[in-house]
Amino acid sequence: MPTSASASASASSTTATGPNSDLLIRLNSPDSQVQLKALRELKNRIIGNRTKKLSFVKLGLVPAVAAILASKAQAHSHSDHDCNLLVQSAAALGSFACGFDAGVRAVLDAGACPNLLLLLSHPDDKVVDAGARSLRMIYQSNLAPKCDFLQDKNMEFLLSLLNSENENVTGLGASIVIHSCETITEKKALCHAGVLKKLVSLLQGSPSQRDNSLESLATIMKDNDEAVSEFVGCESGRALSSVIELTKDRHLRTRFLASRCLIAIRNTSSCYLQDMGIKTKLVHLLLELHDDPGQVGDEAPFAFSSLISQKVDLQKIALEANAIDKLYNHLQKNHLHPKRFQGLLLALADLCSKLESCRSRFLSLQALNLVSEALTHDSSDVRTAACICLRCVSRSIKNLCAGNFMNEMIVPPLVRLLDDPSISVQVAALSAVGNIVVDFTTHRSLFLQCGGVKQLVQLSRSMDSTLRLNALWALRNLMCLADYICKQGIFMELTASSLASLICDPEPFVQEQALALIRNLVDGCMNSVELVFAEDGIILDAVGRQLQSASRDEIWIQGLYVLSNVASGNEVHKEAVMHQLVPQADNGAQSLILKFLQSNESQLRIAAVWTIVNLTFPSTPNAFSRFVKLHNAGIVSQVKSMASDPCLDVKLRVKSALGQFKTFSDGST
Amino acid sequence: MSLFLSSTIDQAYHQLAEIEAELKAAMAGSKKVITREEWEKKLNDVKIKKEDMNKLVMNFLVTEGYVDAAEKFRKESGTEPDIDLATITDRMAVKKAVQCGNVEDAIEKVNDLNPEILDTNPQLFFHLQQQRLIELIRNGKVEEALEFAQEELAPRGEENQSFLEELERTVALLAFEDVSNCPVGELLDISQRLKTASEVNAAILTSQSHEKDPKLPSLLKMLIWAQNQLDEKAHYPRINDLSTARLEDPSV
Structure with missing residues (x-):
């Protein structure tokens, strides 16, 4: 049998490296017949075979192929033989670039792109096809150079591609749009140049043109309300109806891309596609697309997420459509592709982000077991997604109260992720930890036993500000309503000096979290208030400095609550707060507390009045002298003037302050 | 239409x-x-x-x-x-090649028709390679079959668990003296060729924007x-x- 004979020849020839380098010699041969044969052989050996692609890239075959392409593309010879060389070399380069980043890099490094572009104006259709296909492969990779649409000549080039009669060439145009269009300025430039109109007309083309058009349209319309309104008005609404119609297409991918296009429109502009019918339809369609075992099924959960994310109405529809059970069933399958695994976890996270009913359905399915397994997955994307899912599910106060997350299944693997090599995993793990440590029972001990606090403290000293921020946030929640022993333990690990420096962190968000953490630390018993006086009151001084120098309401609010909590302590504590808030010497400077009382931010006024209430609490020995100081600084009259504050909470606090003031006035007169 | x-x-x-x-x-x-x-x-x-x-x-x-x-x-x-009749001839040549067991020839023809088909259809590519392996086993070329399985198919199995299982099933053919009467014998059946052939046929049709x-x-x-x-x-x-x-x- 001739076939098996040739199969055996190639099978045995692949074992040694000899024949591979032989391929290189033949590609460099002066005899172009030999070259052609070598090109075909190379092409047939790499198509579909990543291992071969990699080994041939390493052997340096790509530059040799690119050289043949260059010599023939620039020679303008149209003989059959030369056309054949062009087709085969372009096809080989395209295959190297197909779904394989190392190949794309080699093809780009070999300078093949300009020569492939030359093929697009070749008179032979086969050559044009081969060139366009290869370029499309390259443009499907993130490594491909971005096309700058703001340059007129590039825009003209793009339009010429989209206007082509050749399906592969219009496909290339669409790929370039999908790959290169990022900023809103670029998106608008494309619309102004007529690209959107052209893409709409391609919706009537062949199935592949239709798919390309749908994907490009979704790209251009995302976050671009100008494009959305242009599209919706296109052909008096017919363009939009045809996309809606395409969600019923027989082709799975077309249905998927049409739904993505509609999601882009909905998410960008809140005035379109808001009726119940289309919402329900999109939810059902996307859930159904999850069943596809291929690429569409891998991408479906991400599209589903973008549909329901932050939208309670859609999350309700999804719950009614049994979305949690359906996604969970997919999650249960063995050997999930990491991308699909990640997508499913993120979709479940979005579903559970707002509605308690979703969370309880999720938990009733014992889905937490699968999430816990995902915490130790090989792929960092999956680990991140598992943490995000855990974070959203653990927003359930009911289950937090029951201590349903503080257990052996969740806490140890989660604490281990705090030490993950990937920063995004660490950040996601921190955000999950931050929720589950809000525990109203005594389960905190498990977290402490696993070394969680040590890890969090270490991360609070990280060079990465996002890590510092999230670590502090988790510690702050851990500190919330904790007993003194627990608070003391965390404080000893953190140390006063490093807390003081976190209060003065270069990042305002970190400063805010550090202050909020201390606010929780000093909330409660007298002993814990004592903690901020460690190391000569270094923390309190830092708080005072931050209140002086900061310029953000959030920081002032947290800082002021720290002082307010400290002011609930004993005489020493109260005097220390006075020292920070009311200037000692009369140097004409406005006292800080006066500034906060006059703030436009009601939260800040509440905190300020509360502090004064604590400072002037009548039964304490020096309350009167503090009242006099406050009076002299003009603070008492300021509080009096706030008796009818527009904010009800402020009004209430002012009332109690004024009540206390009255006892002093009664005593003094 | x-x-x-x-x-x-x-x-x-x-x-x-x-x-x-x-x-x-x-x-x-x-x-x-x-x-x-x-x-x-x-x-x-x-x-x-x-x-x-x-x-x-x-x-x-x-x-x-x-x-x-x-x-x-x-x-x-x-x-x-709704399609150029000439493309049917090419497609039929591929289909026929698989049906006759000339799988390598079929692969080259598909690649000439459109190199994207096998580069973007890992499952189809695997099934064609699997068919090649089956043909080698059918012809009693045990050593070549093993080498081919190791060189070409094993890496695909590493990329995809279900391919690995199919590969194991196929290699199991080598373990039986009387292949016509073994649990995986159906792989040698002509129906296996027809199955592979129709899968290629469908992929080519899809690539030509035609219903499969x-x-x-x-x-x-x-x-x-x-x-x-x-x-x-x-x-x-x-x-x-x-x-x-x-x-x-x-x-x-």
Whole structure:
């Protein structure tokens, strides 16, 4: 049998490296017949075979192929033989670039792109096809150079591609749009140049043109309300109806891309596609697309997420459509592709982000077991997604109260992720930890036993500000309503000096979290208030400095609550707060507390009045002298003037302050 | 092509819905009887254009790859195929190569036709390579088969768990003395070649923006489905033999 004979020849020839380098010699041969044969052989050996692609890239075959392409593309010879060389070399380069980043890099490094572009104006259709296909492969990779649409000549080039009669060439145009269009300025430039109109007309083309058009349209319309309104008005609404119609297409991918296009429109502009019918339809369609075992099924959960994310109405529809059970069933399958695994976890996270009913359905399915397994997955994307899912599910106060997350299944693997090599995993793990440590029972001990606090403290000293921020946030929640022993333990690990420096962190968000953490630390018993006086009151001084120098309401609010909590302590504590808030010497400077009382931010006024209430609490020995100081600084009259504050909470606090003031006035007169 | 068909089907559904509505009104436990006259009158109300029928036939010939018949039918009926007939010849050559066991030849032909097909269809590529392995085993080339499995197929198995399982099943052929009588013997069956051939055929059609299945069989399936639905509610002239499409008198 001739076939098996040739199969055996190639099978045995692949074992040694000899024949591979032989391929290189033949590609460099002066005899172009030999070259052609070598090109075909190379092409047939790499198509579909990543291992071969990699080994041939390493052997340096790509530059040799690119050289043949260059010599023939620039020679303008149209003989059959030369056309054949062009087709085969372009096809080989395209295959190297197909779904394989190392190949794309080699093809780009070999300078093949300009020569492939030359093929697009070749008179032979086969050559044009081969060139366009290869370029499309390259443009499907993130490594491909971005096309700058703001340059007129590039825009003209793009339009010429989209206007082509050749399906592969219009496909290339669409790929370039999908790959290169990022900023809103670029998106608008494309619309102004007529690209959107052209893409709409391609919706009537062949199935592949239709798919390309749908994907490009979704790209251009995302976050671009100008494009959305242009599209919706296109052909008096017919363009939009045809996309809606395409969600019923027989082709799975077309249905998927049409739904993505509609999601882009909905998410960008809140005035379109808001009726119940289309919402329900999109939810059902996307859930159904999850069943596809291929690429569409891998991408479906991400599209589903973008549909329901932050939208309670859609999350309700999804719950009614049994979305949690359906996604969970997919999650249960063995050997999930990491991308699909990640997508499913993120979709479940979005579903559970707002509605308690979703969370309880999720938990009733014992889905937490699968999430816990995902915490130790090989792929960092999956680990991140598992943490995000855990974070959203653990927003359930009911289950937090029951201590349903503080257990052996969740806490140890989660604490281990705090030490993950990937920063995004660490950040996601921190955000999950931050929720589950809000525990109203005594389960905190498990977290402490696993070394969680040590890890969090270490991360609070990280060079990465996002890590510092999230670590502090988790510690702050851990500190919330904790007993003194627990608070003391965390404080000893953190140390006063490093807390003081976190209060003065270069990042305002970190400063805010550090202050909020201390606010929780000093909330409660007298002993814990004592903690901020460690190391000569270094923390309190830092708080005072931050209140002086900061310029953000959030920081002032947290800082002021720290002082307010400290002011609930004993005489020493109260005097220390006075020292920070009311200037000692009369140097004409406005006292800080006066500034906060006059703030436009009601939260800040509440905190300020509360502090004064604590400072002037009548039964304490020096309350009167503090009242006099406050009076002299003009603070008492300021509080009096706030008796009818527009904010009800402020009004209430002012009332109690004024009540206390009255006892002093009664005593003094 | 899809437009005319869906309008025909819509009409059929419409009819069905009407009948159902009538039935619901008349239903009182017993099934309604529809006589041949009533039935034929209803069928006559559905207008199906001759050109639509011709397109359906052409679609079948093109999809199934009967290039000569398609060419003759085009001349006789004036129905234009929705694809260049020359591409059918290429596709049939690939299909035939697989059916004859010349898998490597088929792969090269597919790659000439469009290199994207096998580069973006890992499953199809694996099945073709698996078929190559089967052919080597069939021809008793044990060493080559092992080498080929190791060199070409094993890396694909590493990329995909289900490929690995299929590969193990295929290599198991080598473990039996009498392959025709072993648990995985069906892999050597001619039906395995046909299965692979039809998978390639479908992939080429899809790459040419063409439906991978002819429309006629699915219409027939719909007919059977509709009749089954109707059976529960009425006695009517049924089509029992699809090859003659003769209406049988309702048996009450």
